[in-house]
Structures are given as C-alpha cells and as structure tokens.
Amino acid sequence: MQVRDLWVDLDEFHLREIDLDITSGEYFVILGPTGGGKTVLLETIAGLHRLRQGRILLDGEEITAAPPERRGVGFVYQDYALFPHLNVAQNIGFGLKLRGEERTVIQQRVDEMARLLSIDHLLHRRPGTLSGGEQQRAALARALIVEPRLLLLDEPLSALDPETRESLQRELARLHRELGTTTIHVTHDFEEAVSLGDRIAILNAGRVVQVGSPDDIFRRPESEFVARFVGVRNIFEGDLHAGKDGYKLLVLDGTRIAVVTERNGRVHASIRPEDIIVSREPLRSSARNSFRGRIVEIADRGTLISVTV
Known part of the structure; x- marks a missing residue:
C-alpha cells in the first residue's frame, strides 16, 4: 500500500506530509511516543478521518474516498472493541454476517479461525468472562475472518501482562508467517517493534521522521529524538x-x-x-x-x- 503526502486536521492535532510505501505481505510497524499520531494515522487509513490532502492506495487501487467497509481493511483496537452482548463465536462471525453469508459458511469459517487462534474452546463465552489475551485473540479472529487486504493493529499488546504479551507477540508472528496478510502494527515499545517488524516508521508530532529496518533505526538513527526514543x-x-x-x-x-x-x-x-x-x-x-x-x-x-x- 502507499500513502502519499497525507495531511489530516483534527482539532489541535495534525498529521503532516505522511509518505509511506508498504510492500505486499510486509509486517510494518509504526513506532512513536504517546500522542504522536499513530492511532490517528491508522484510523485515517481505515477511512475514519477526512483528509485535508493526500492519497491512499491499496494494491494499486485508490481508496482515499472509499467508505471504511469497502476498503478491505481489518482493524484491531487496543481495547479489543468486542460486542459485550454477543458470545465469541458471534463476535468472530459478525463481519461475515454483515456481508450476508450463509449461516453454515459463517459457522465453518468461525470454527477455522477459532482453531487458528486457539480459542475454539471459548466460542460460547461472552467477552466479559475472558482474559485480556483471550479477548485480543477473539478480536484478531474477527478481523482476519473477512480476509482483509490490510490488517491494522492499534497497540494490540499494550494492555496485557508481560507473560501474555510475549505469548501473543509470538502468536502475531506465527499468524503473519501462515497468512501473509499485509500488516501495520502501531506501538510505543521499541522491543516489540524490533521483534515483529520487517521495517519501522518513527512517527513524532504528526510527522514521519525516519523509516528503515530495525537495525537501521537502532544503529543509524537520523536524529537525536530517534536515538533517545529507541534507547540509545x-x-x-x-x-x-x-x-x-x-x-x-x-x-x-x-x-x-x-x-x-x-x-x-x-x-x-x-x-x-x-x-x-x-x-x-x-x-x-x-x-x-x-x-x-x-x-x-x-x-x-x-x-x-x-x-x-
């Protein structure tokens, strides 16, 4: 996917001159401090904010003005955003139900995704009875079941305890190897970014200040801010x-x-x-x-x- 000269104005916060080139199948991490614009950028790519100027292309298709449901994008929020009144199976299958898929097809795909995420024993449970890691797996299954062209992950590990975070980090890497879905992952944690990302973009105060491999970012920071942020x-x-x-x-x-x-x-x-x-x-x-x-x-x-x- 490509982002070209993207500008967004939200009250007193602004994204400015955002340019990104993300190859098909890449695990791309956007890293930056809290309040730097990471979530706003993800939401803009998903179609939730109006652009002042710029273009967004996915698989060569212009999606700048497309509504969110027509972009082929899956979105997983930090707080999971599961529907509390639905059980896990109904949450996972929600996107397919909106598409009008037959009940048998939905059930089959839900079972497949639940096994892939190791939550097939939780399908009858409500979100409120699950642990944070289980809820995040359910949210991932819901996003992936519709086979998105692009998966957006907004701080997916930040609300988890260290042991669960490490486990789910390995799970994300495995899912990416098996499915090959182009992924944009937002985080403020450099170790998480290095572990998962093929490449990293550093975002600060609404601007991309450096893009490169994890090794480039750590060993060849282009500014004092980047150096200090990644722990130099x-x-x-x-x-x-x-x-x-x-x-x-x-x-x-x-x-x-x-x-x-x-x-x-x-x-x-x-x-x-x-x-x-x-x-x-x-x-x-x-x-x-x-x-x-x-x-x-x-x-x-x-x-x-x-x-x-």
Whole structure:
C-alpha cells in the first residue's frame, strides 16, 4: 500500500506530509511516543478521518474516498472493541454476517479461525468472562475472518501482562508467517517493534521522521529524538575537526575522539555501551580511543548493570 503526502486536521492535532510505501505481505510497524499520531494515522487509513490532502492506495487501487467497509481493511483496537452482548463465536462471525453469508459458511469459517487462534474452546463465552489475551485473540479472529487486504493493529499488546504479551507477540508472528496478510502494527515499545517488524516508521508530532529496518533505526538513527526514543545512550554534542590517517577528531568538552565519518561541523554522537571496555588497568589494544575516568555510580537494572563514569 502507499500513502502519499497525507495531511489530516483534527482539532489541535495534525498529521503532516505522511509518505509511506508498504510492500505486499510486509509486517510494518509504526513506532512513536504517546500522542504522536499513530492511532490517528491508522484510523485515517481505515477511512475514519477526512483528509485535508493526500492519497491512499491499496494494491494499486485508490481508496482515499472509499467508505471504511469497502476498503478491505481489518482493524484491531487496543481495547479489543468486542460486542459485550454477543458470545465469541458471534463476535468472530459478525463481519461475515454483515456481508450476508450463509449461516453454515459463517459457522465453518468461525470454527477455522477459532482453531487458528486457539480459542475454539471459548466460542460460547461472552467477552466479559475472558482474559485480556483471550479477548485480543477473539478480536484478531474477527478481523482476519473477512480476509482483509490490510490488517491494522492499534497497540494490540499494550494492555496485557508481560507473560501474555510475549505469548501473543509470538502468536502475531506465527499468524503473519501462515497468512501473509499485509500488516501495520502501531506501538510505543521499541522491543516489540524490533521483534515483529520487517521495517519501522518513527512517527513524532504528526510527522514521519525516519523509516528503515530495525537495525537501521537502532544503529543509524537520523536524529537525536530517534536515538533517545529507541534507547540509545551516551549521546553527546560536539564539533568535528580534520584529523589524519582517514580519521576526524570529534571534540567533546575538550576531549578528542578519533572517528570515521563524512560529516562536518556540529554533530550529535553516541558511544554504544557494548563498545566500551571498563578496566582498572590500561589495556593493550589497537583501539584509538582510550581515556581515564572515575566510576561514580553502579546501578543494578535487573538484566543489566548501569555504570556511570
């Protein structure tokens, strides 16, 4: 699908100059802070908001002005949005019922989707009696049963406990492998985005600020905002000066660091924790950068230890 120069005005919030190219069968993640416009963008693609300008195309077909029910899009909200007065089977089959499918066809497809999502033992239950993970599986089944050309997932894991979140994350990956449905998944969690996404778009304040593979986003952030948002630490601001032997000198508060870069002038730079060796004694190494420092804090973060020098 393609989004071209999309602008949306909603009261005091605005989407601006959104351009996206998502290949057929791709698992595409939109990552950004709360209030950045992620849900608004999904809802606009689904046809729930009017565009000020721009175009939306799906499988080469212009759907900019198409009503939501004619777009071939499935939508799963963060809060599941299941009908409380219907049981799980009726919720899953709701879209097929709206299409006028025969009851036997609906029953067969509901049974198939329930088995695929491992909720076939819950079909007689009402949503209010289900756990969060079970409700989310029912919502996924309801969206997928109509065989959408595009599946939109709005923070599908954020309301779940850690164990259920991890389980459903694996389930989403499996479903995508088996069904191959083009998917746009919205989240504010970078680890979730990296685990699931073929590519990631960073959305902040209504604008796409970077698009790339998970590795590109983490290892080559294009702005300080992106770097900090995806968890990059040790970010400094300094000036680049000419060096020798193919290196330039990055000057940070008087400290000179040899770097390889084509950039010049004032820059932001990051030193990754995994590239730092801390030692009581000077190391015999080919590394060009070696500095003396004092450890002022050691903090246990559970799965890692934070050392402040």
